[in-house]
Amino acid sequence: MTHTFDIAVIGATGSVGETLMQLLDEREFPVANLHLIASDESAGRSLSFKNKSLRVSALESFDFARVRLAFFAAGAAVTLEYAEKARAAGCSIIDLAAALPAQQAPRVVPEVNPEVLARLSAPYQLSNPSAVSIALASVLVVLREQIRLQRVTVTACLAVTSRGRQGAAELARQTAELLNARPLEPRFFDRQIAFNLLAQVDTPDSDGHGVLERRVASELKELLDAPALKVSATCVQAPVFFGDSISLSVQAEEPVELATICAALSTAPGLEYVESDDYPTAVADAVGQDEVYIGRVRGGLDDPSELNLWIASDNVRKGAALNAVQLAELLIKHYL
Amino acid sequence: MTHTFDIAVIGATGSVGETLMQLLDEREFPVANLHLIASDESAGRSLSFKNKSLRVSALESFDFARVRLAFFAAGAAVTLEYAEKARAAGCSIIDLAAALPAQQAPRVVPEVNPEVLARLSAPYQLSNPSAVSIALASVLVVLREQIRLQRVTVTACLAVTSRGRQGAAELARQTAELLNARPLEPRFFDRQIAFNLLAQVDTPDSDGHGVLERRVASELKELLDAPALKVSATCVQAPVFFGDSISLSVQAEEPVELATICAALSTAPGLEYVESDDYPTAVADAVGQDEVYIGRVRGGLDDPSELNLWIASDNVRKGAALNAVQLAELLIKHYL
Numbered sequence: 001m002t003h004t005f006d007i008a009v010i011g012a013t014g015s016v017g018e019t020l021m022q023l024l025d026e027r028e029f030p031v032a033n034l035h036l037i038a039s040d041e042s043a044g045r046s047l048s049f050k051n052k053s054l055r056v057s058a059l060e061s062f063d064f065a066r067v068r069l070a071f072f073a074a075g076a077a078v079t080l081e082y083a084e085k086a087r088a089a090g091c092s093i094i095d096l097a098a099a100l101p102a103q104q105a106p107r108v109v110p111e112v113n114p115e116v117l118a119r120l121s122a123p124y125q126l127s128n129p130s131a132v133s134i135a136l137a138s139v140l141v142v143l144r145e146q147i148r149l150q151r152v153t154v155t156a157c158l159a160v161t162s163r164g165r166q167g168a169a170e171l172a173r174q175t176a177e178l179l180n181a182r183p184l185e186p187r188f189f190d191r192q193i194a195f196n197l198l199a200q201v202d203t204p205d206s207d208g209h210g211v212l213e214r215r216v217a218s219e220l221k222e223l224l225d226a227p228a229l230k231v232s233a234t235c236v237q238a239p240v241f242f243g244d245s246i247s248l249s250v251q252a253e254e255p256v257e258l259a260t261i262c263a264a265l266s267t268a269p270g271l272e273y274v275e276s277d278d279y280p281t282a283v284a285d286a287v288g289q290d291e292v293y294i295g296r297v298r299g300g301l302d303d304p305s306e307l308n309l310w311i312a313s314d315n316v317r318k319g320a321a322l323n324a325v326q327l328a329e330l331l332i333k334h335y336l
Numbered sequence: 337m338t339h340t341f342d343i344a345v346i347g348a349t350g351s352v353g354e355t356l357m358q359l360l361d362e363r364e365f366p367v368a369n370l371h372l373i374a375s376d377e378s379a380g381r382s383l384s385f386k387n388k389s390l391r392v393s394a395l396e397s398f399d400f401a402r403v404r405l406a407f408f409a410a411g412a413a414v415t416l417e418y419a420e421k422a423r424a425a426g427c428s429i430i431d432l433a434a435a436l437p438a439q440q441a442p443r444v445v446p447e448v449n450p451e452v453l454a455r456l457s458a459p460y461q462l463s464n465p466s467a468v469s470i471a472l473a474s475v476l477v478v479l480r481e482q483i484r485l486q487r488v489t490v491t492a493c494l495a496v497t498s499r500g501r502q503g504a505a506e507l508a509r510q511t512a513e514l515l516n517a518r519p520l521e522p523r524f525f526d527r528q529i530a531f532n533l534l535a536q537v538d539t540p541d542s543d544g545h546g547v548l549e550r551r552v553a554s555e556l557k558e559l560l561d562a563p564a565l566k567v568s569a570t571c572v573q574a575p576v577f578f579g580d581s582i583s584l585s586v587q588a589e590e591p592v593e594l595a596t597i598c599a600a601l602s603t604a605p606g607l608e609y610v611e612s613d614d615y616p617t618a619v620a621d622a623v624g625q626d627e628v629y630i631g632r633v634r635g636g637l638d639d640p641s642e643l644n645l646w647i648a649s650d651n652v653r654k655g656a657a658l659n660a661v662q663l664a665e666l667l668i669k670h671y672l
Binding site: 151176191192196197198200207208214217229232233234239240243245247249276280281283284295296297298303306308312 | 512533535540545565567569570576579581585612615618620633634637644
């Protein structure tokens with residue numbers, strides 16, 4: 001008989017929480033009791049899981065001793081407030097907001113750095129990297145086997161769902177207003193996002209770097225255990241509901257053999273390689289899929305040590321919920 | 337009394353032709369007689385210029401000896417077919433499609449390489465670079481005064497109007513169908529462009545590089561007279577009607593002094609520098625403006641010789657019609 005686990009989803013009523021539950025079901029995660037937890041406002045609602053209706057409980061009064069593992073999918077503030085309570089109760093956590101310091105809750109992508117778990121002890125505290133870092137690291141870990149990575153230059157065009165349901169609602173509302181020739185009044189984003197690209201996704205620091213841009217740079221180094229890797233990251237907001245699109249340029253220390261690279265990408269687990277007579281897009285390919293899509297793989301025009309790629313990934317699925325569930329699967333298989 | 341010129345606009349009924357006429361008017365270009373030329377199908381229509389109604393003539397029967405200067409804004413095939421006829425008639429041309437070889441019709445941006453004109457003789461043949469190259473070169477020519485440029489990595493997100501009126505009509509149609517929950521049937525683009533990013537804007541060659549990507553790389557080297565500059569270019573199609581957005585990462589040969597760079601960018605003609613407490617976007621800032629907008633200017637996270645910027649530019653105006661009119665102004669001021 002398979003061992004089963006009592007688990008909790010904190011932030012069950014959000015879009016990531018919803019995808020988490022869907023994946024726990026789809027992947028037949030060995031759940032004994034599932035506790036759905038949300039803020040006081042959402043408590044009392046009912047959600048369906050495996051054809052059963054489950055009532056959402058309030059976070060404030062939840063006893064973490066009742067579960068072995070909790071997914072924190074309710075934002076950084078909630079993680080910071082409740083992670084210690086969970087730890088004290090012996091509950092391992094997977095923090096989708098990556099609110100805890102990396103030393104305390106390392107960022108892990110199962111395909112990239114699963115060995116990190118062996119250095120920890122129960123109760124485990126693990127963090128999801130950002131969706132952009134997960135997609136990039138899934139590709140770079142394959143490239144690393146073929147070439148010595150010197151520098152990566154990234155422009156990531158983020159879906160509005162990276163800002164949750166409100167981001168999606170605002171893009172829909174603005175688009176409808178513009179198509180109906182009504183005056184546009186930005187509410188959730190600081191200006192027009194419909195039919196426009198916003199040059200930043202959060203508030204830059206005094207050096208001009210955004211929070212996510214710094215995060216991507218440090219997460220890539222942590223995930224790939226490559227402290228000397230040079231990272232240039234630009235994160236922008238695209239008028240796309242689902243799926244991140246990333247333009248990646250890599251400089252290697254030696255000339256790149258394209259055929260070998262493409263062969264490695266096409267057989268790597270977790271990746272879907274698209275041949276050069278086609279190309280992947282976020283909406284038509286990546287969304288709803290577990291795999292990170294890669295296409296437009298080409299060398300440099302002026303530099304044989306350069307490699308350019310296009311990456312499309314489901315920001316809510318592999319970028320958040322799927323990676324968290326895969327981390328939980330690793331934990332229960334080897335450690336819990 | 338100012339000297340005036342008889343000129344022709346080939347492709348007068350297209351969106352670039354329309355902007356050309358608007359700019360000739362706004363900038364008080366010394367036009368004597370304006371000949372509006374288009375394909376046989378559009379001939380006979382009337383367009384308004386300076387409150388006068390002008391009839392559109394057919395290209396096939398047009399006598400180029402009647403004008404001193406012709407703007408070719410009807411696509412590469414038309415330029416290739418009629419440029420020699422114009423030259424033989426003593427008519428200088430400005431080719432907005434850049435169909436002629438660079439040796440024959442050099443690519444020129446007035447702020448970047450006006451000295452090229454002195455090496456030519458009448459009748460002049462000049463080409464507009466691509467909109468992406470115009471925007472990039474306008475910025476790089478300023479940076480070049482401050483740092484030695486080694487490598488530029490570009491991700492350009494193009495507006496659908498870079499594909500003309502049909503591109504805009506298709507984005508509008510697809511968006512309306514999706515918002516009305518009707519099934520989507522891509523027609524002009526090869527797949528869904530509404531709420532999506534397409535990883536390429538034309539058909540890549542056997543090495544995976546798109547036509548525009550190769551063009552941007554060679555045009556930047558030509559415009560900046562920098563044959564050793566390394567260029568990585570990725571051009572993608574964004575669900576944006578007007579205005580190109582470009583993420584630019586520059587590697588210099590020496591550490592970058594950010595304050596000096598920002599000071600130079602903020603005083604350069606043709607540029608609009610946006611301070612780091614704000615950022616420019618295509619739709620809200622660049623569209624309808626003559627200037628190329630620059631913002632999010634920041635150094636490297638891991639490399640003091642790196643510089644990152646965001647560029648927004650009106651692809652139809654500075655990216656096409658305005659540059660062509662500025663070239664014509666240069667020609668009539670010094671050469672014609």
